[in-house]
Amino acid sequence: MLARSASRALLQPARRISRLRQCTSPRIKTPSRRLATVAPTIPASTDDLELVALFDQPQGRSAFAGPSSTGIFQHSQLTTPASFTALADSTLVRAQLLTERIIRARDNRHELGKVVKNLDRLSDALCGVIDLAELVRNAHPDAEWVESANTSYEKLCEFMNVLNTHVGLYEVLRDVLYNPELSAALSPEARETALIFWRDFEKSAIALSPDKKERFVSLSSNILSVGRDFVNDSSSPRPPASIMASEIADLKDKGMGSRLRRQALFTQRELLVYPGSHQAHMIMRSAPSEEPRKKVYIASHTSTPEQVARLETLLRLRAELAQLVGRDSYSGMALSDKMAKSPENVKQFLDTSLERTGVSARRALHALSVRKQAHLNASTLPIIQAWDRDFYCPPEPRLPPVALPPLTLGRTIMALSRLFKHMYGISLRHVKVEPGEVWHSDVHKLEVVDEDHGVIGWIYADLFARPGKAPGAAHYTVRCSRRTDDDDESGDLTFDGADNFLRLSRDFEAAKRHRIRGREGEYQLPLVVLLCDFSPPTAARGATTIDWPDIMTFYHEMGHAMHSMIGRTEYHNVAGTRCATDFVELPSILMEHFLTSPRVLSLFETDGSSIANQTANHHEDPCHHIDDHTNVLLSILDQNYHSTAVLDPKFDSTSVLANLQNSRGLIPHVAGTSFQTQFGHLFGYGATYYSYLFDRTIASQVWRRVFVQDPLNRETGEKYKRDVLSFGGGKDPWLMLSTLLNAPELETGDAAAMREVGEWRLASDDVMPERH
Known part of the structure; x- marks a missing residue:
């Protein structure tokens, strides 16, 4: 997901995109599809197979000769x-x-x-x-x-x-x-x-x-300074919880439980368990006794008065800034250029979403309460407390929808190239890097090749972990698309002796310009970099295999990359991912939906025979509904914190959180806790935290209404490319969405449209099977 500031600067650099971490309405018309004419799967090409060898074989890694004239x-x-x-x-x-x-x-x-x-x-x-x-x-x-x-x-x-x-x-x-x-x-x-x-x-x-x-x-x-301090607060260690050896005597995890008890007995004092540690997670999931879980939860959600004051100072400064420029609230200022347009429209979306997610979430909560009743041998259904969630419903890792063999990095990239070929007539092709072109020998260069227009951009893949490299996945837009043949550089001002000095910048710009086959004019072609931290292949260990969550992350980031490649605009400021914050995640989240299709998963194999004919299983942690409801609640909290209420001298961020949890939440607020100081997204996504949930909802609807029946259909992919991706940020997202879904009622993007989106279901609510 996007790691970016909450407001857009006038001359804003392209945004680094990283991962944070769905819906039907009868009024949406389904685009017509001829379901009986599902095209056969395009076989893997020579270029596709080269991608497998390149990323899976140690000897396929590129040579690195250091600095040279290439640059x-x-x-x-x-x-x-x-x-x-x-x-x-x-x-x-x-x-x-x-x-x-x-x-x-x-x-x-x-x-x-x-x-x-x-x-x-x-x-x-x-x-x-x-x-x-x-x-x-x-x-x-x-x-x-x-x-x-x-x-x-x-x-x-x-x-x-x-x-x-x-x-x-x-x-x-x-x-x-x-x-x-x-x-x-x-x-x-x-x-x-x-x-x-x-x-x-x-x-x-x-x-x-x-x-x-x-x-x-x-x-x-001041906002920047206080905000940075708040972000540091949000990730700073919390004081430990003191746990007695007797309180973990019946720990389900016998191995770790025994070690913890021995440690407590050996030191002859209470065991100090630090929030976020392996011991803390183990206690929250495996301790039958409620007391140690309660202690760890409270320790994990406790703040100092200084941390609370810092957040409230940030919120007041933002409110003052908004009123200085004529806005009622910071939320009103931040949303003026978003799809939502106003706090009132966001409220329509969130209120509707809270009501919709509440149905499934309350059902899941009831199931937890039944489990707790059986565990306690109670005569009545007990209340589920905040420290009960992970014990009675331990979080489960996300799993693929069908049985899959171990998936390697090379096959993952091959499958992406084949998917893009089916959808857009676009494929990925490895090209050798010149000495000095990249910053490390692990970096590979991929041409993005359109079957009609030739090379339309480049993706540099820096996918392997190394000392000093930041962990996680990220997408960097190093260069945006724009038209350049009408730049009129001859009219630029200059001065005596400027030619030599300005040549560096002019030559730098000139190297970006290219002619595109079959397209009028000259364009600056997009260039993006994908950073990941996978283990590199070795002769002893073989190819790099990727866990399912990492494959989903990789598809997510490639969704951003293709948005950058296809968003062929004449203006840099609206190219690719340079669009509204509450629209930018749609293409990347939609890519995750393709991984629910056996037909798409068959692209990981050269023949696809062992995967394509399987029936997708929909296995899901029922408590995921509770998490969806909680995310809506956090989005509402974000809106409350960026309203005019923060200017009231009596404003208390902890009271606002407690009142929201107790009045509209599922699990009661725990007295003495103040989670809000750990809600780091309040700075980077101030007043726009709803965006990811909003795009999840839209992506789920687009998947159901446009792609689910035949996800490899070229006609459908071209429509999505033409009606959405190609515009970047150069067209109102509501107009793009209404065209794609054949839903004219969405065109205005008003409160009714936001409420409509709020009524759509998330992917977790139901999954429609493919029809072949």
Whole structure:
């Protein structure tokens, strides 16, 4: 999922995407399908089989010759750490000159017609280096490269922050948007790009008086500082729970239980169990006695007064910032450019979702209560407490829907290439990297090849763990798509002796430009990097096998990657994943749904005979419904915390949490606990935490209504590519969704549409079998 700030900056770098971790309405019309004409599975190609060998055989790993004239991503300007700094300096001066050109456009009507394009060029020039620096500082193993990337990143971001509050740029854009003739001449995509800039200027207090603008800068700085401290609080260790040896005498886990009891007896004192430790998880799942589970739960959800105060300070600062720019609440400010549009619309979605998920969740809770009654031999149904959940319904790992052989990394990537071939006529093809093109020998380069248009972008796969590399999975958009043949660089301002200095930036830009077969114009082709931490293949161990949850994560990230590849737009600011926060996860979550289909899973095998004919089993932890309901509740809490209520001197975040849990939740709040200080997403996703649940719901509906009957149908895949992916953020998501689902009632994206989505079921509520 997206790891990003809650609000979008005017000249915002493309977002790093990482994983966080569904629905039918009778009014939605199902697109017509001819179910009797299911096409045969396309066999694995030579390129597909090469992917298996490349990622599964140790000898298939690419050679690495270190620095050379090739440069990172074949940019000849980037061969050394010092060259990165030089590129940043050249880009900064070029951006300053382009900024001056845009400002002077007020004196020239012809230039006013180029303002939106030039603003997008300015954004792309800065983001092209910033996004590359973001990757290098997170992935490069060389400390000098990392230091150079950090310096470049900070230098260009500082200038970008200046542009976000640049009155001259704001006034020029206003002249364009408020001129009927110029505004009418904008294409729909150009107009959407202009409105993105306009809204971002508005959020940056551009129209405020100097004293209020100074207050805006001060508040923004304080929010960033307090927010970082809050995030650190959210993951900081909690004090241990003191557990008596007698309290874990009947622990179900005899091995660990015996060791814990011996440890307590040996030390002759209570055992200290730290929240988040293996011992804590084991006690919560395996201790029949309620007391140790209660102690561990309370210890895990306790906060210091300072931690609570820090969160409440963050919430008040955000509320003050919103009111300074004319919004009632921070939620109102954050949602103005989202699908939801307003807090009231989010409330419609969440209230409906809470009611819908509550039915299944209460049924699951009743089952837990019956288990607890039997365990306690009680005469009446007992109340399920917060510390009972994992004991009476231990979390189960997600499993594939059919029996599968061990799945290797190579076969996983092959299956993705074959899936994209069926859906879009697009495949993945390995291409040899040049010396110095990548930052480590583990990095492989994949061409994304369209059967009609040839190469449409590149994915660099850095998939193996190594010392110093961050864990987990992430998607970096290093380069966005945009049209470049109409850039009009000849009109850019310059100065005497500038040619040599600006050549670095110009050559860097020129290397990105390509002609696409069968398409008019010249385009900057997208480039993304996937980072994972799989174990590399070895001669002794063989190919890397992947657990099912990791395969789902990989499909999720590849959903983002294909959005970047297919989102072929003329403007950088609306390319691929540069779309609304509450829409961006739809393509990636939808990819997970394809893994529920035996036909899709058959693509892991070259013939598919042992998988395709199996019947999918729907096995699910019934307590997952409780978790869905809890996520809706947390989304409501996020909205409450970012409402005007936080400005009340009597505001108490713990009381708000307790009242919400006790009035609308399933499990009562535990006195003395304050989970909210561990809810780290309140900073990064402030007022938009509902987004992931929202996209899960939409993805589930799209899967059911569009793909489930024949997920490999090319006609259906082309429709999804044409109606959704190709637009990136250049079209209203509600219009895309209403077209895809043939649901005109969704077009306006109003409160009724949000309520409609809230009535849809999540994937956990039912799974429709494939029909062949």
